[in-house]
Each structure stands twice: as C-alpha cells, then as structure tokens.
Amino acid sequence: MKIPAQAKSVFKGEIFEVFQWPQPLFDGSEATFEMLKRANTSQVIATRNGRIIIIEEEQPGKKYTGLFGGRQEVHETPLQAAQRELVEEGGFTSADWELLTTYEPLGKINWEINIFIARNVTANSTQKLDPGEKISFREVSFEEFLEMIFENNQDFGQFAFDLLYWKFLQPEKLAEFKQKLGLV
Secondary structure (H helix, E strand, C coil): CCCCCCCEEEEECCCEEEEEEEEECCCCCEEEEEEEEECCEEEEEEEECCEEEEEEEEECCEEEEECEEEECCCCCCHHHHHHHHHHHHHCEECCEEEEEEEECCCCCEECCEEEEEEECCEECCCCCCCCCCEEEEEEECHHHHHHHCCCCCEECCHHHHHHHHHHHHCHHHHHHHHHHCCCC
C-alpha cells in the first residue's frame, strides 16, 4: 500500500514520517488511517576471491552480523546508496553490480530495501564510519554465509527467509544465487 496523495504529514522524525488521511469505510462512515514513511535502504552482498564479505556492526545498544548498507539519501538512486555505503563502511569499490531483489517488508510502512550484489570488490580507501557505528568485516565461504542465517545476532531481514526457502525447498534457486555471486 502506498501513501495516498491526500495524506497529510503529521509528524516528521529523524527516520520516520507519519501520514494520516480520512478513509471512507464500507458502511459509509469514515476513519483516520495512518502510515509511516522512511528512507529506502540499500544492502550489499560483497564478494571477492570466491568469498562473501560480511560485517560485524555495533551501534549504541545493538550488535549484529549482516551486510554492508544503510539509508538512501534524498539525491541518490538505490545503486548510488549501495555504492556509497560499501565505500563508507568497508572502504571497498566494485565495477560489477547487480540488483538482486527489492523488498517492501511491512504493509504500513512505505519503505523499500534494495539488495545488490557487488562482485570482485577491491579495497580502495579507509572506512568513513558514522560516530555511532563500529564496523569490522570478515570474509566467509558461501556455506558459512548460509549457516549465519541461524545465528541470533544476524540482521539479514527478509532475505534470510528467502535463503532458507531456497536452501530447503528450491535448491536450484540457491545454486542460481551462488552463480550470481560469482562463486561457482
């Protein structure tokens, strides 16, 4: 569901904006509906030397394992956001990008998560981390990457469900994903 044109912004925070609008109901009455909006995000599955680079990130009150990524700036495309985040969080660049998938995870939040593959990344600079983040990274095999889905402190979101589904019910999709990563 998208935010309708007649919706009005009633609150704007650092991450979320709340919209409300009058919605006619089936019995002829009207109710106030509301929806959140947030900046879209891009995540990056980075590979090099036949391995996947994952991050171990710590923010105040939160520690997890996941993918490079973050919020898309107003002036950026999803790919530009992914490229910027890969440089900022890892000091890496790539000349070989592919959009893997896009999720809209929650019906009441206008928000897209774009997951990109960056193949054959190279280290070109130092990290440029935000003051509220500590990020280290490590390279793992494809099999180790799949095992991380079961860890408590992972943050792969809806993509983790897709990986599990492919692993147990659609092994051909998992093989296709591994090939897209350039790990075959």
